[in-house]
Amino acid sequence: MSVIEKKLKDRSGSVCEISGVEHDLVVYTLPPHTAESLEHSVLIAKPLRDQIEHPETMNENDWRGLSESMWNEHLPVQILSWRMLARLKKNDLLDMMYLDEEALEWAKATGEGEEEDENKIVHKDSNGVVLQDGDSVVLIKDLDVKGATFTAKRGAAVHNIKLVWDDANLIEGRVENQSIYILTQYVKKTK
Template identity: 75%
Template sequence: MSIVTEKRLKDRSGSVCEISGTDENLVVYLVEPKTEDIPENCVLISQKLKDQIENPETTDPNDWRGLSDSMWNENLPVQIVSWRMHARLKNIDMLDMMYLDEDALEWAKATGEADDEEKIIHKDSNGNILNDGDSVVLIKDLDVKGANFTAKRGAAVHNIKLVWDNAEHIEGRVENQHIVILTQYVKKTK
């Protein structure tokens, strides 16, 4: 990286990581797929965060707490990195709040990080993410249409199946009946 770019990034950021705010072990990170190391394509970031960007399996969500501030940064490369990390961390609510114009969004999605962003996310009544095979408990008595029984509050539903085209529906067995349940009426069990 050029010394001129690094100096301009330090001036721009006040010599702190543009994501976390730390002033330790700072490096210049060229935001792919850009190839020209000019400030308009780079961020000043801690080596620890740069390593996590480049090695997704090492990502520690606790190290990315600064994303809620950096996503509002006026510098586009900082916004791009923030968007990508929100996508990787599945912070869908934060992604929904961010605005990137069409070109910026194309740049953000260029690494493929966001392919899962379009995926439907199922959440229980407390906002916990549900997965196939999870167990849930009903938080309300539910009249089951077509089966003439009431699924009682507190009933456990094991090995649920997600309805992939609707984030509000899951499938499971209650009293030996296969039923569709609204996610707002269940709580994930540990």
């Protein structure tokens, strides 16, 4: 058990900070943050974490605890509650929540709660964080570059990306002084 997991268990009383269940608990760090910490992580039931990471598997009944967790005193629990309420389109509960400007910006970092334009193409990294033109990303996997004589290595930084506007799964960036197309599922946004 990590130090952060122990501190989160102490903070939550060893229960899921969303649903209150006592078993199958994992640490979930809220994107865009990647390092586990008390300020950016929650203790959550593994099935809920799996639903966060795979929205197509969402089961609304599993999220009944949001009406209580939205009032939690800890900001990461509030942020996760806001995101899931937005995803589930629970606008009546969202309207009751108050987040200051900085917290609301963090809550919206994954694109949750944005007005949906069915024609709008949204580019998201491997963690579901929305990408914009000019962002910097890091490769999370070695990538063979077609038509080139090199492999783009895991951990390589790609600065000042350009979004491919007709394909939400592609970005353009420079690696080893060559402009290449990269699938968004193989990158992670950096600050």
